[in-house]
Amino acid sequence: MDNATLRPPLNRVSRTAIWYWTTRAALGWLFLAAVQVVWLVLDDGDRAVHVAALAATVVAAVAHVAVMPQWRYRVHRWEATPAAVFTRSGWFKQEWRIAPVSRIQTVDSRRGPLEQLFRLANVTVTTASAAGPLKVDGLDRDTAQRLVAELTANAQATAGDAT
Amino acid sequence: MTATPVETDWRRLSPRMLVIHPFQEVVRAAPALIGLLFAGSSSGGEGHLWSLVGVGIMVLFGMLRWFTTTYRITAEHVQVRKGLLNRKVVTVPRDRVRTVDVTSHILHRLLGLARVEVGTGMSDRKRGGELKLDALSVAEAARLRVELLHRSPVADTPPEDIAATGVPAVVAGAPGADETELAVLRPQWIRYGPFTLSGLVAVGVIAGFLSRLASEGNVDLGQVGPVRETWRWLSAAALPLAVATVVLVLALFVGVASTIGYLLAFWNFRLTRHRGGTLHVTRGLVTTRATTVEERRLRGVEVSEPLLLRAVRGARLIAITTGLRVGQGAQRGGSMLLPPAPKAEAEAVAVRVLRGAGDPSPVTVPLTTHGSAAVRRRFTRAFGVHAAVTAVLLYCWLWSDLPSWPGLTMVALLPLTALMAADRARNLGHTLASGYLVSRTGSLVRRRVVLECxxxxxxxxxxxxxxxxxxxxTLTATTAAGRQGYRVQDVALAEALRIAAAGSPGLLDPFLAGGDAVPAAEGQVRR
Incomplete structure (x- = not known):
């Protein structure tokens, strides 16, 4: 199996997630830019350096906000079978994670303020290893609830302390 | 000790702790107190008075801790009650007890006491749910250890069964008949002491002590005779001579301190296997430490070779266990299975700890190399980082007032970076052998991880x-033990999938595509 590869997980996340990621990234950049503007106004040193730094920030921000959400949406996928959970995430750096359902310890679903705004939720599946939580971002609420219910039911069917 | 009755009464720590607490606080406050002696009242020592009051308060709190701490062991739980205003009960289910660590510092030993720490896996880091009893009498501590870990002579009894039968049979704690010896410190291993660099810690401690003495005790080090003399001599000598002298003296000091450190930490080192299914490590010259690890929590071992130790063909052996996190402060020493010793000895002990571990032995089996792409990546990464640092230093030299020598030194160090990259590339390797995943990485510390699939x-x-x-x-095998995840760095994708598929049979099959992998069946897949 020299040319073996992992196929992408079956399910995409909600399309709304693109807007969620865009907003989240934009807010972060806005904060950085605001700090720089305040500094520019208060500090009466070399204006040119400040302006150049601000311009660099704006260029980086536009590039990031334009590229990252689309790219992330294309990469981020998930799948849950009765035996295993399989996710792919990231954009510039991508990561596949596979964990057997028998080793699941907790299944959490969280909705932050931004996620509530876009009516999204994320699901985090943790195992006994601190290195291996599987996170699915940007699911619509119904799918998230269904996934949690399904995983919880599957995980309960197996015994042991999952270490 | 044949059968332990169900104990539900709350027990106290040893009353001898009432002597230890004041002493410990006085030692901790020593720099301030010495400063008080030096400075006297001439410099208006109100600050020192306050630090004396502080010491008094700490002593009082220490004593209160004895009065407020009680513990008990029931059929299902170990419980510790503590706190004065903020009463808190820490409860740990007995089947979650993974390790027991018994430590005696010098004062404890003089008074026949031992501190007991109970390791419980995940709860260690979160919520601070660790169980620490400071301190019990030595006999009591030994009894507690046996009670907590040697519940049943059958090592692989699932915890549910033990809970169901109530109090399990306790294996007699007498050493000898039940124990097999796996390793003992040989005096000639002390030659590895200077190569451990543990003496650097001593340098740090002394520097810290001196700086505290200088700041809290108002002692001006420049006025102390020998210091002033040395400084004068060094300033008079030629620069290369002065640098060489300082380096030589430091190296000598670190070497001697490291050897002393080795002796203090590992004298009387002994690794034994108890018939009740535990590994038992005892060590220490002044401070004695005994760690007990349940064998069914052992997931593998790590042979680690820091560069200096590797140069003299030495290695250490570290356990990969659930409940003991590698490199976590006080727990750090707890997972040590063999102190720096000849590499062949470390490998032999690893095989004994893993009970033979099959043939070919995962501890010594030759590894699959990662190929030319991985080698190139080691070089591009090393040179990339080197170039970035050099560029920043040269930029600072050109555009601000940094001297030129840091940048030039970086340029001169380029061959060293190349050597390190070559070594890192050479050390990369992995394989699957006899049900173990083996992965080797690193240069400054080369680690060979042997992890049970x-x-x-x-x-x-x-x-x-x-x-x-x-x-x-980069393939990471996640586990509940040790570092929580062990990496196989820079391996070809197909090879990574082959390892993962062989390491966890069936887990990956539905998700593979291409090659001769079975395509995902429609029924298995959720839509």
């Missing part, structure tokens, strides 16, 4: 943009 929870396959172009991935 049954202990692997899941797999992460990680690929950066640059790795993707080189056709490589």
């Amino acid at each position: 049954d202990g692997i929870i899941g797999w992460n396959v990680e690929r950066s943009f640059f790795q993707r172009r080189a056709g490589l991935v």
Whole structure:
């Protein structure tokens, strides 16, 4: 199996997630830019350096906000079978994670303020290893609830302390 | 000790702790107190008075701790009650007890006391739910250890069964008949002491002590005779001579301190296996430490060779266990299975600890190399970091007032970076042997990880943009033990999938595509 590869997980996340990621990234950049503007106004040193730094920030921000959400949406996928959970995430750096359902310890679903705004939720599946939580971002609420219910039911069917 | 009755009464720590607490606080406050002696009342020592009051308060709190701390062991739980205003009960289910650590510092030993720490896996880091009893009498501590870990002579009894039968049979704690010896410190191993660099810690401690003495005790070090003399001599000598002298003296000091450190930490080192299914490590010259690890929590071992130790063919052996996190402060020493010793000895002990571990032995089996792409990546990464640092230093030299020598030194160090990259590339390797995943990485500290496949929870396959172009991935086997995840760095994707599929049979099959992998059946897949 020299040319073996992992196929992408079956399910995409909600399309709304693109807007969620865009907003989240934009807010972060806005904060950085605001700090720089305040500094520019208060500090009466070399204006040119400040302006150049601000311009660099704006260029980086536009590039990031334009590229990252689309790219992330294309990469981020998930799948849950009765035996295993399989996710792919990231954009510039991508990561596949596979964990057997028998080793699941907790299944959490969280909705932050931004996620509530876009009516999204994320699901985090943790195992006994601190290195291996599987996170699915940007699911619509119904799918998230269904996934949690399904995983919880599957995980309960197996015994042991999952270490 | 044949049968232990169900104990439900709350027990206290040893009353001898009432002597230890004041003493410990006085030692901790020593720099301030010495400063008080030096400075006297001439410099208006109100600050010192306050620090004396502080010491008094700490002593009082220490004593209160004895009065407020009680513990008990029931059929299902170990409980500790503590706190004065903020009463708190820490409860740990007995089947979650993974390790017991018994430590005696010098004062404890004089008074026949021992501190007991109970390791419980995940709860260690979160919520601070660790169980620490400071301190019990030595006999009591030994009894507690046996009670907590040697519940049943059958090592693989699931915890549910023990809970169901109430109080399990306690294996007699007498050493000898039940124990087999796996390793004992040989005096000639002390020659590895200077290469451990543990003496650097001593340098740090002394420097810290001196700086506290200088700041809290108002002692001006420049006025102390020998210091002033040395400084004068060094300033008079030629620069190369002065540098060489300082380096030589420091190296000598670190070497001697490291050897002393080795003796203090590992004298009387002994690793034994108890018939009740535990590994038992005892060590220490002044401070004695005894760690007991349940064998069914052992997921593998790590042979680690820091560069200096590798140069003299030495190695250490570290356990990969659930409940003991590698490199976590006080727990750090707890997972040590063999102190720096000849590498052949470390490998032999590893095989004994893993009960033979099959043939070919995963501890010594030759490893699969990662190929030319991985080698190139080691070099590009090393040179990339080197170039970035050099560029920043040269930029600072050109555009601000940094002297030129840091940048020039970096340029001169380029061959060293190349050597390190070559060594890192040479050390990369992995294989699967006899049900163990083996992975080797690193140069400054080369580690060979031998991880039981049954202990692997899941797999992460990680690929950066640059790795993707080189056709490589980093495979991480996640586990509940040790570092929580063990990496096979920069391996070809197909090889990574082959390892993961062989390490966890069946887990990956539905998700593979291409090659001769079975395509995902429609029924298995959720839509």
